[in-house]
Amino acid sequence: MGHGERTAFENPVIEWIDSRLPIFTMMQKEYGVFPTPKNFNYFWNFGAIAMFMLVTMIVTGIVLAMHYTANTHLAFDSVERIMRDVNGGWLLRYIHMNGASFFFIAVYIHIFRGMYYGSYKRPRELLWILGVAIFLLMMATAFIGYVLPWGQMSLWGATVITNLFSAIPLVGDSIVTLLWGGFSVDNPTLTRFFALHYLLPFVIFAVVFIHVWALHITGSNNPLGIDTKGPQDTVPFNPYYTIKDSFGLVVFLMLYALFIFFMPNALGHPDNYTPANPLVTPAHIVPEWYFLPFYAILRAITFSIDIPFTDITIITAKLGGVIAMFGSILLWFVLPWLDSHPIRSAKFRPVFRYFFLLLLADFIFLGYVGSQPADATMFGLPLSVFGLGATAYYFAFFIVILPWLSKHEKGRELPASIHEAVLAKNKKKAVEISE
Amino acid sequence: MTADSDDRRGFLMLTAGAMAAVGVGRMAAPMINSLNPAKDTLALSTTEVDLTQIPEGEARTVMWQGKPVFIKHRTPKEIEEAEDVDMANLIDKQTDDERVKKKQWLVVVGICTHLGCVPVGQKETDAHGDYDGWFCPCHGSHYDTSGRIRKGPAPRNLAVPPYEFLSDTVIKIG
Numbered sequence: 001m002g003h004g005e006r007t008a009f010e011n012p013v014i015e016w017i018d019s020r021l022p023i024f025t026m027m028q029k030e031y032g033v034f035p036t037p038k039n040f041n042y043f044w045n046f047g048a049i050a051m052f053m054l055v056t057m058i059v060t061g062i063v064l065a066m067h068y069t070a071n072t073h074l075a076f077d078s079v080e081r082i083m084r085d086v087n088g089g090w091l092l093r094y095i096h097m098n099g100a101s102f103f104f105i106a107v108y109i110h111i112f113r114g115m116y117y118g119s120y121k122r123p124r125e126l127l128w129i130l131g132v133a134i135f136l137l138m139m140a141t142a143f144i145g146y147v148l149p150w151g152q153m154s155l156w157g158a159t160v161i162t163n164l165f166s167a168i169p170l171v172g173d174s175i176v177t178l179l180w181g182g183f184s185v186d187n188p189t190l191t192r193f194f195a196l197h198y199l200l201p202f203v204i205f206a207v208v209f210i211h212v213w214a215l216h217i218t219g220s221n222n223p224l225g226i227d228t229k230g231p232q233d234t235v236p237f238n239p240y241y242t243i244k245d246s247f248g249l250v251v252f253l254m255l256y257a258l259f260i261f262f263m264p265n266a267l268g269h270p271d272n273y274t275p276a277n278p279l280v281t282p283a284h285i286v287p288e289w290y291f292l293p294f295y296a297i298l299r300a301i302t303f304s305i306d307i308p309f310t311d312i313t314i315i316t317a318k319l320g321g322v323i324a325m326f327g328s329i330l331l332w333f334v335l336p337w338l339d340s341h342p343i344r345s346a347k348f349r350p351v352f353r354y355f356f357l358l359l360l361a362d363f364i365f366l367g368y369v370g371s372q373p374a375d376a377t378m379f380g381l382p383l384s385v386f387g388l389g390a391t392a393y394y395f396a397f398f399i400v401i402l403p404w405l406s407k408h409e410k411g412r413e414l415p416a417s418i419h420e421a422v423l424a425k426n427k428k429k430a431v432e433i434s435e
Numbered sequence: 436m437t438a439d440s441d442d443r444r445g446f447l448m449l450t451a452g453a454m455a456a457v458g459v460g461r462m463a464a465p466m467i468n469s470l471n472p473a474k475d476t477l478a479l480s481t482t483e484v485d486l487t488q489i490p491e492g493e494a495r496t497v498m499w500q501g502k503p504v505f506i507k508h509r510t511p512k513e514i515e516e517a518e519d520v521d522m523a524n525l526i527d528k529q530t531d532d533e534r535v536k537k538k539q540w541l542v543v544v545g546i547c548t549h550l551g552c553v554p555v556g557q558k559e560t561d562a563h564g565d566y567d568g569w570f571c572p573c574h575g576s577h578y579d580t581s582g583r584i585r586k587g588p589a590p591r592n593l594a595v596p597p598y599e600f601l602s603d604t605v606i607k608i609g
Contacts, residue, residue, distance in 0.1 A: 156552065160573065163551035167590075178467070182476045183500035184546075192470065279496055279503050281552040283572045299574055302588050316590040318549055374575035 030216055035234035036241055037222035039418050043117075044220070044241075045248030046110040052249055053103035054208065058201050060096040068148065070194035072187045075150035076275045094264040100142050101267045102256045104290035107135060115335075116356060118344030119221040125336040127214040132332045134207050139291070139329075141200040144193040146288060147185075151272030156285050158185045158193070164298075167319040184278060224421055225345025226414055233418040284373050292370030293363050298325040299374065300391040302384060324391065331398045339402040341409060348412040352405050359397045366390045481609035483601070486540065494557045496545060499608045503545035503553055504596055505569070506606075509580060514538050516567060517581035524585075527592045531581045534595050542606065543582035544596050547571040549589035554578060569593070 006025050009015040018024040067086050069078040082089035111131070114120055120128035147158045162179050166172040181188030219228060228234050235241075259266060267289060271282045287295050301321035304313045315323070331338070339352075346353040369387040376383040415421035482499040484506060489495050494507040509517070517531040535541055547554050549571065555561040556569035556578070564570030564577035566585045571578075576587030583592040598608040 156573075160550040160552065163549075166551075178471055180472075181470050182472045184502050186476075186501050188470075188473065188476065278501060279498070279553065281555075281571075281573065285552065285573050299588070304590075317588045318590045321588065374573065 030237075031242075032236065032238045034216065034237040035228070035231070036220055036237045037228055037233060037418055038235040038240070039222050039224060039422050040220070040241065040244065041223050042244075042248055043109065043113040043223075045245050045252075046106045046113065048245040049249055049252050050103065050106040050110055051208065053099060053106055054201070054204060057096060057099050057103060058205070060092050060099065061198070061201065064092055064096055065194075065198060068194075070148070070191050072150060072190055072276070075148060075190060079149045091260070094260045098256065098259045098264060098267065100145065100288070101290065102252070102259070103138070104142070106252070107138065108290070111135065111332075112360060114221075116346045116353075117221055117223055118225050118339075118341075118346070120336045121339070121344050122336065123218050124214075124221060127211060127218060128336060129333055130207060130211040130214060132329070134204055134211060135332075136329065137200055137204045137207065141197060141204065142288065142290065144197045144200075146272075147190065147193050148197060149272060150190065150276045152274045152276055152280075152282050153269045153272040153285070155185055155276035155278065156281055157287055158189065160285060161287075162189075164322050164325075167316070167322040169319070186278075221344060222418060223345060224347065224415060224418055225343065226418060229417050229419075286371055289367065289371070292368075293366035294325050294328060294370070296366040296370035296387050297328050297391045297394065298322065299370070300324065300384065300387040302388075324395075328391075328394060331395075335398070335402075338398055339406055341406040341411070343411045343414065348414055349405075349409055350412065351409045352402075355397060355401050355405070359394065362390050362393045362397075366394065481607055483605060483607050486604045486606060491539070493559075496557055497608070499544075499596060504608055505541070505543050505545040505557060505582070505593070507541040507543075507580075509539050509541055513567065513580040517541075517579060517583075520579070520581075520583075526584045527590070529581075529583060529592055534581050534583070534592070536598075536600060540606075541580070541582060542595065542598050542608065543593035545569075545593070547573065547576055547589055548584065548591040548593065549574055549576050549587070554593075 006018070006022055009018055009024060014024050064082065067078065067082045067089060069075055079093070082093050084090075086092075114128065114131070143157070143161060147154045162176055162185060165179065166176045168175060177183065179189070180186065181192060222228075269286065274282075286292070298321045301324050302317050303320070304317045305315040305320060306313050341349065341352070343349050346356055366387065369383055369390060372383055374384075378386055415424070480500055482497055482504070484495070484497050486506070486508070489506060489508045491508050492510045492513075494505055496503045496505055498504070507513075514531070520531075522528050522530070531538075534543075545553050545557075550573060552571050552573035554569035554571040554576070556563045562570045562572075564579075564586070566577050566579035568580045568582060568585075569578040570576070571587065571589065574588050576589035577585050578589075578593055579585050581592075582595075584590070596608050598606050601607050
C-alpha cells in the first residue's frame with residue numbers, strides 16, 4: 001500500500017484516481033499479479049469461500065434487521081412475519097440461517113487445513129492468531145444471533161451460555177447480571193444482543209482485513225509446506241486462483257442452495273419454533289451443530305478438583321467445565337509454540353499425520369457426544385465417559401503429543417522446491433498414463 | 436536536548452497518558468454501568484403468594500424477578516427425607532432447617548445452579564431424580580426434597596430467595 005513505483009494506467013479516469021489514491025495499483029499488486037504457490041489443492045479455496053459467506057451474512061443480515069423487532073413480546077412474531085408476509089422474507093431468512101452453518105463449515109475446513117499443513121508455523125504465527133480471533137468473534141456472533149428469534153432454544157441457549165460466566169469465582173454472578181441487564185435472560189438481554197449482533201460482523205470484517213493483510217506479507221503456505229524460492233514456484237493470483245476459487249465457490253454454493261431450498265430447517269431445532277417460555281426448559285437443550293464439540297467438552301467435566309482429605313474444593317465441576325471449554329479454543333492461540341517441529345506439512349510428518357487425523361475423528365466424535373442428552377449411553381456405559389475420554393485426547397494432542405513430536409519426530413525428506421515436486425509428480429503421472 | 440529535559444518530557448508524557456487513561460475509564464464506567472439492571476427491572480422485585488391454593492404434596496411455580504420460584508408443600512415423608520441426611524454426603528452442606536422457615540413449606544428459586552435451566556419435578560408426573568426432588572434435564576443434576584444438590588454437575592443447592600410470612604398463609608418473596 002506504499003507509494004513509490006507505480007505504473008500508469010491507460011484509462012484516464014482510473015489513472016486520475018490511482019495517482020491520487022493508488023487503490024487500483026494495490027488491487028493489481030495484491031490480487032492481480034500477487035505471486036501464489038502453484039501447487040494449491042482445493043483445501044485452499046475455503047478462505048475465499050469464508051469471505052464470501054461473511055459478505056452474504058452481512059448483506060442478508062442488514063435487510064433482515066429492517067424487518068426484525070428486538071423486543072421479547074414482538075421478536076418471535078416479527079420473525080414469523082418475515083417468513084410469511086415480507087416479500088421474499090423466507091428466502092432471506094433461510095439464506096441467513098443456513099448461512100451461519102455454511103460459514104462455519106467453510107471456516108472449520110479452513111482451520112483444519114491450516115493445522116494439517118502447518119500453516120500456523122513461523123512466519124505465519126500472527127496470521128494464525130488473527131484467524132483464531134476471527135473464529136472466537138464468529139462464535140460470539142452466531143450465538144447471539146441464534147437468540148434473536150426468541151424461540152425456546154434461543155432463550156434457553158442464552159441462559160445456559162451466559163450462566164457459564166457465573167462459574168467465575170467471586171465476581172461471576174455480578175458479571176451475569178451485567179450481561180443480562182436483569183435477573184434472567186429477558187428484554188434488556190435481547191436488545192443488547194441485537195445491537196451486538198449488528199456490530200460484531202463489522203468487527204469480524206475488520207479483523208479479516210488484517211488477517212488477509214498479514215497473509216499478503218508472508219505469502220500463502222502450500223500443501224508441501226515449503227517456502228517458495230522463486231518465480232518458478234508461483235503463479236499470479238489472477239487468473240489462476242481467481243478461477244480456482246470461483247469454481248470451488250460454485251460447488252460450495254450448490255450444496256448451500258440445496259439446504260436453503262430443500263431442507264432449510266435440517267440444521268436447526270424444532271424447539272426454536274416455539275415462543276420462548278421462561279417457565280419451561282426444553283427437555284433437551286442443544287446448541288447449534290457447530291458448537292457441539294465444545295459443548296461436549298463443557299459437559300465432560302463432572303468432577304470437582306479438591307484438596308485431598310479436606311472439604312475444600314479448588315475448582316468446582318462447573319468451573320472446570322467452563323475452563324476446559326474455553327481452554328480448548330484458547331489453546332489454538334499458542335499452537336505455533338506447542339508444535340515447534342521444523343517441518344510444516346503433515347505430508348512429511350507421518351506420525352503427526354496419524355495423531356492429527358485421530359484428533360479430527362475425536363473432534364467429530366465430541367460433536368456427536370455433544371448432540372446427545374445428558375444421560376445417554378453407548379455400549380452400556382454412560383456416554384459422558386466417552387466424552388471425557390475424547391476430551392482427554394483433545395487436550396493430550398495439544399499439550400503432550402505436539403510438544404513431544406516436535407522433539408522426536410524425524411519426518412520425511414522435503415522436496416528441494418515446489419517446482420521440482422510438481423514436475424516430479426507430473427512426470428510420474430505421465431509414466432503411469434504411458435504404461 | 437539534555438538528559439534533564441528528556442526526563443521532564445518523559446514525566447509529562449507519562450502523567451498526561453495516565454490522565455487520559457483515567458478519563459477514558461471514567462467515560463467507560465457509565466456506559467458499562469448502563470448495562471446493569473435498570474430501575475424498572477429492579478422495581479419488579481417482590482411477589483406475594485397465597486399458600487392456601489397449594490395442597491399438601493403439590494407444588495406451584497411463581498415468577499419473581501423474571502425467575503421461576505418453586506413453592507413446595509412438603510409431605511411428612513418428604514420432610515423426613517430432607518432432615519434424615521448424612522451431612523457428609525452433601526455437595527453443598529446445609530441442613531434442612533437452614534433452608535426452610537416452616538417445615539412443610541420449601542421455597543426455592545427454580546433455576547439449576549449449574550447453567551440456569553429450570554429443573555423438572557414440579558408435577559407429580561415429572562421426573563424427580565434419584566432423590567425424590569427435582570431433576571435438571573439439561574445436564575443431569577439431581578436435587579433432593581430440600582432442593583439440595585445431590586448428584587450431577589451443579590455446584591450449589593437451589594437458592595432460597597429472601598421471603599417472609601405475612602400471615603400463616605401468605606408469603607412475600609423478595
